[in-house]
Amino acid sequence: MNPPVAGAYERSARTRLRRLSERGTYDRAAIHAILDEGLVAHVGLNTDHGPRVVPMMYAREGDVLYLHGAPANDLLKTAAGGVEVSVAVTIVDGLVLARSAFHHSMNYRSVVAYGFAADIANPLQKRHALDMLVKKITPDRAADVRPPSDVELRRTRLLGLPLIEVSAKVRSGGPVDDEADLTRAVWAGVVPLHVIATDPVADD
């Protein structure tokens, strides 16, 4: 399932950035790092009733992105039926406050992938993919929790999207203001944003 890729994914007409191309990267390690840090994938496809984008739990392993949902999840059902998907994972790193309205921005790292996601039907493979999902949420506990029963496996849909046509886009650093605005008496810079975990709340 893992296509052979060297250090970088190949560019395609869809993944090649036409604007601000310095923000684009096809580096495999960089793309994997974003996918491993992100928490939610936004999965989109074209249904008979128009476009549909929904947030979804996911996990990456090698060059495969596992997408997870209930068997009744209509988007995954459609995707499993051979309809192409686009998947985006975005991490916001900061608010970029410029001296001019126009140059306000955000620092972020995002990955966008395209392709066909296949149903993972084989129970062994499905168990493994679900394990990857649990490991993404909580790396150290996967061995301690009760593994899925056959019934639970049937009540789970897992799709594998091979990472072939994929790219990342990254903005970092301070605002890029016009020369004439640099003396303006307004604070400019970056407000870094982070996702943090607070004290765990034990279940009753």
Next chain:
Amino acid sequence: MNPPVAGAYERSARTRLRRLSERGTYDRAAIHAILDEGLVAHVGLNTDHGPRVVPMMYAREGDVLYLHGAPANDLLKTAAGGVEVSVAVTIVDGLVLARSAFHHSMNYRSVVAYGFAADIANPLQKRHALDMLVKKITPDRAADVRPPSDVELRRTRLLGLPLIEVSAKVRSGGPVDDEADLTRAVWAGVVPLHVIATDPVADD
């Protein structure tokens, strides 16, 4: 531009939840609160070359979602040409660690909207929409920064998506484990996640 809505948006075939319907809400205030707290919208549509989902800055005002990009941004150009979009905004509130692999989950609040986004061409309206974008990033500074020049306005594309067909989905609370798993010797509960800002970094 603001369609008259009472306290809740109308359900449609696309926004009505078929599974876990208790997680769905059409409440206008609840949906607006999620949109106002979220930072990035994932905008998807069907192009001539397949589905495409990209992250985008946005702002909400009343029942309109402003989407922002460069005029060359192909997705916004396509949307402005009368191609329907689906927009999702998701906030992750926590990791839900269950006693069984199957019941692992995330707490989240998400909004999904469908509709046609129109180009905001009128310069006054465009200035106003850009102002809303800046206010979303930094509520108190919009009056202090240099307003956009005519050239900058032309170099910005702003679309307005009327919020008509829209719903939210919310998961909160602890894991929902099977009765038989409750005595299992493994920690179960929620790890709350928050987006926090750290010390601002001033531009040189």
